[in-house]
Amino acid sequence: MAIHPNSLGLRRVVAVAAATLSVSIALLGTHAANAKTAGASASGAHTTVETYDNFNKAGYSLSDYQQKWANPYGPGELAVGGSRTFTKGALQVSAVPFRTGADFSVFDHLKYIAVSTKTFPVPSSGSVEISSTIKAATPGTQPGRVVHGTYTQSGDPYAEPTLEGQQAGVVMNVIDFSTGQLFDWFVSGHTAFPLIERLPSNVTGNAQPGDPGYVGREKMYTQIIKEIPASPGTHTVSIRFTRGPQGSSVDYFFDGNTVAHVDHVGVPLDVQNVPFTGIYSSLGAGEELGGSINSLVIGHGLFSLLDAFPFQHPEAPELSVSIPLSERLFGQGATGTFDNFKVKTVSR
Numbered sequence: 001m002a003i004h005p006n007s008l009g010l011r012r013v014v015a016v017a018a019a020t021l022s023v024s025i026a027l028l029g030t031h032a033a034n035a036k037t038a039g040a041s042a043s044g045a046h047t048t049v050e051t052y053d054n055f056n057k058a059g060y061s062l063s064d065y066q067q068k069w070a071n072p073y074g075p076g077e078l079a080v081g082g083s084r085t086f087t088k089g090a091l092q093v094s095a096v097p098f099r100t101g102a103d104f105s106v107f108d109h110l111k112y113i114a115v116s117t118k119t120f121p122v123p124s125s126g127s128v129e130i131s132s133t134i135k136a137a138t139p140g141t142q143p144g145r146v147v148h149g150t151y152t153q154s155g156d157p158y159a160e161p162t163l164e165g166q167q168a169g170v171v172m173n174v175i176d177f178s179t180g181q182l183f184d185w186f187v188s189g190h191t192a193f194p195l196i197e198r199l200p201s202n203v204t205g206n207a208q209p210g211d212p213g214y215v216g217r218e219k220m221y222t223q224i225i226k227e228i229p230a231s232p233g234t235h236t237v238s239i240r241f242t243r244g245p246q247g248s249s250v251d252y253f254f255d256g257n258t259v260a261h262v263d264h265v266g267v268p269l270d271v272q273n274v275p276f277t278g279i280y281s282s283l284g285a286g287e288e289l290g291g292s293i294n295s296l297v298i299g300h301g302l303f304s305l306l307d308a309f310p311f312q313h314p315e316a317p318e319l320s321v322s323i324p325l326s327e328r329l330f331g332q333g334a335t336g337t338f339d340n341f342k343v344k345t346v347s348r
Contacts, residue, residue, distance in 0.1 A: 045126070045348050052116065052298065052341040056089040065091070069114040076100060076112040077302065089339065095302055096333030097140055098168065101325045106203055106311050108328055113301035115175065120296050122241065123347040129240035130298055132341045135233060136170035136187040140332035147306050149323035158308060158321045163227055163279070164188045166305040170336030173299030174239045179292050180204045180215050181266060183250050185237040186303065192230040194252035194260045196269070197222035198286065200313055217315035218284030221268040224277045225252070225260045234337070241265070241296065244348065248290025265289050280309035283316060298341055302334045
């Protein structure tokens with residue numbers, strides 16, 4: 001959505017978005033599955049594979065799209081000149097250059113996001129793997145561009161280099177809004193990276209301070225695991241969440257190759273002493289979430305990720321950084337082509 005750095009207006013946007021999201025989630029289970037059952041294997045595992053959307057219906061239109069995808073945070077870049085088209089059996093979303101920005105919380109990140117109107121249950125023992133194809137172009141990005149800002153409490157200067165995908169990314173999301181846990185693939189013009197994060201409750205609206213499910217400073221984290229080269233063209237990205245008696249894990253695949261594996265979902269990588277890019281350090285111990293992630297939804301969109309963690313969260317005022325719009329919007333943009341969203345569920 002077109003977000004402007006006016007705190008009162010943003011609070012109103014956040015409230016509306018949270019309410020819209022709650023309604024969307026309540027309706028997620030009403031859509032019938034289009035699952036293809038592969039049956040039980042000799043080991044007793046039961047596998048289903050569903051093509052959720054391949055944009056291949058004759059005359060696929062916006063109304064078809066809106067049956068499967070919702071924009072709970074508004075139209076984003078579409079409201080200020082961006083485009084969304086359905087051609088040749090694929091979805092293309094384009095915003096070149098980016099025109100929306102916000103110096104508030106995570107709302108600069110969302111240039112465009114759509115979320116599936118269906119949830120996908122996670123078996124108590126087994127896995128859910130979500131995949132799609134992505135073709136990304138991110139003109140205007142600059143290798144190693146340094147973003148400048150100011151620490152709001154101390155007045156000290158802030159300056160950090162950024163990855164290409166942080167400046168502009170074409171993204172597939174796998175989301176559990178009830179816990180705030182996310183798994184993402186960011187694809188840009190020349191690189192790609194998997195990201196793992198747990199959003200705080202002041203973003204998801206899933207709980208209030210003092211509630212058992214509340215996510216604040218000790219539990220939230222956002223971390224870029226690994227950056228890899230990505231040639232121009234179409235790539236297949238997959239994210240597999242697995243849980244069972246031994247705990248939970250997530251695997252990230254790029255063109256069929258394993259790029260990253262993370263155990264103990266919900267516990268930050270640096271807390272686990274797992275190597276990662278160092279973007280960003282966590283503030284707390286997190287918590288194991290395997291037993292709490294019972295369903296997932298799919299997201300896709302265009303993003304930037306230029307802020308300093310923890311993104312102006314009220315529980316970490318000493319780390320709050322203000323970044324002016326001139327540093328956030330410097331002529332970069334993104335065009336993403338999405339296709340073949342599939343969900344593979346294995347129950348054991």
